[in-house]
Amino acid sequence: MKNLHFKDFFWNSDLTCTGGYDAIILYLNDGRRTCKEVEEFMKARASIEEKYAKELLGLSKKVCGHNEMNTLKRSLDVFKLQTEHVSLSHLQLAQSMRDEAKKLEDFREKQKEARKKIEQQMDALHKQKSSQFKKTMDTKKTYEQKCRDKEEADQNVNRNTNTNNTKHIEKLYSKAQQAKQNAEEADRLYIQNVTTLGKVRDEWLKEHMNACEMFEKQAMERINFLRNTVWTHLNQLSQQYVTSDELHEEVRKSLEQCDVQEDIEHFVNLRRSGDKPPAPVVYENFYSSQRSPTGAQPSRQPPPVIRRGPLPDPANSSRDNSYSSVQDADYSVIQY
Secondary structure (H helix, E strand, O other): OOOOOHHHHOOOOOOOOOHHHHHHHHHHHHHHHHHHHHHHHHHHHHHHHHHHHHHHHHHHOOOOOOOOOHHHHHHHHHHHHHHHHHHHHHHHHHHHHHHHHHHHHHHHHHHHHHHHHHHHHHHHHHHHHHHHHHHHHHHHHHHHHHHHHHHHHHHHHHHOOOOOOHHHHHHHHHHHHHHHHHHHHHHHHHHHHHHHHHHHHHHHHHHHHHHHHHHHHHHHHHHHHHHHHHHHHHHHHHHHHHHHHHHHHHHHHHHHOOOHHHHHHHHHHHHOOOOOOOOOOOOOOHHHHHOOOOOOOOOOOOOOOOOOOOOOOOOOOOOOEEOOOOOOOOOOOEEO
């Protein structure tokens, strides 16, 4: 399939029309705007990456597992360290994106300057071509009018050939001669302007083709550059994911070395306080402690539950006697 080119498909039948050229310029302006939009997109993405990196760096500095110990502590330390490394890698990614955006900006400005010279030259040619075309058309109108005047003067001479008024005939003949000279001068100017317009047109044709080739080359370079820029941008993102995964893998490796039983044993050995439990708390009878001033160990058995005996008969009891409620042979009656 034959390739299509700007120089073959952006002409106009009207010599003064610049529609084809204007269509190319509009396309190039749209392309330059696309470059600007991609450039701003990448700068914005770089700012997001930088902000994320700074937030992540601040997060890596926060306390996380400060009071933990042994293998889990080491894993948490690796976790924080790799989080810091991830943040640094995102900072590098942000800078790489800015570098790519700067390259795109330089490329856009370079194309702008190259186009500026061609566009100025073409604009000058368009004005010259339009001016010369107008001048040629004006001389054409003048030439046609002078030719009509000549024909009219010749007809007047022919109509008055048989008249006897010599002076009138001479006057008509003189007008016809003047009209002929005017028509010949108009014809000369018309031919001269047509020739000049032809030269202007030839120069414009040549420069238009050169401009089309140059603009087409710029369009191809722009498309290729944008494609490669976005491709590089995606490679940077993919590499960032790979880098992050590698850093995260270091955390996973550290977690694999985290031994639950070892951490338990480490804590036991570090903070052990004794291997014997406290003795059980026993019941101590208040009265038993009173009659054992020597500090003899009280019996650890609870006292037997003894039922009360029958109440004494009030008639046989002395009013001055009070009986202990504890039936113990060692207890005596308290006398009041």
